[in-house]
Amino acid sequence: MLIELSDILSVKDKELDVQADIKMDHFTSKMCDYTIIDKSPLNIHLKNIGKKKFVISLVIDITLIIPCDRCLTDVKHDMNIEVRKEIDMNESDTDKVDIEDEYFYISDNKLDSEALVYNEILVNLPMKVLCSENCKGICNRCGANLNSQTCGCDTTELDPRMSKIRDIFNNFKEV
Ligand SMILES: [Zn+2]
Ligand SMILES: [Zn+2]
8 A cells, every 4th residue: 555645744743544454465585485374454653743754653463474493383473563763754865765775665755555564574573483492493314303203313413612622632642
């Protein structure tokens, strides 16, 4: 949905409330592709706070499926996004490219609600999601999910620092 900003940008103290249904059902970036399984409508409040400046307050709840960082099992991840941000469109006079990069969800005095939500998911995405604190991950030899099965692989790994010490020790023995 495109929200017209002309009044919000030009009329002093102008306020606007908008509710938008978000169509996006995947969050896709260079790094990932997560399914959005649930979302509330997006509630936006806009307010003019001076010449070509305005505030966006937005609220949306989104549930994504993100694979566990260790075992890749699907994990439901709830995001309750509640943001207030000030947008200053004056900067665009000095460096239009930068400002359009930063506010890529605004163009031609229109706010793109889908792009705005995309941006908020992006900045709120966790570094990693685990299915549980104690997730045992997958065996790096056979790929078995070690939370649900055990495998016979020899997974004793030598700490590289330990092997250095062992080398020194072995060299010492040879002398
Ligand atoms: Zn896991
Ligand atoms: Zn294994």
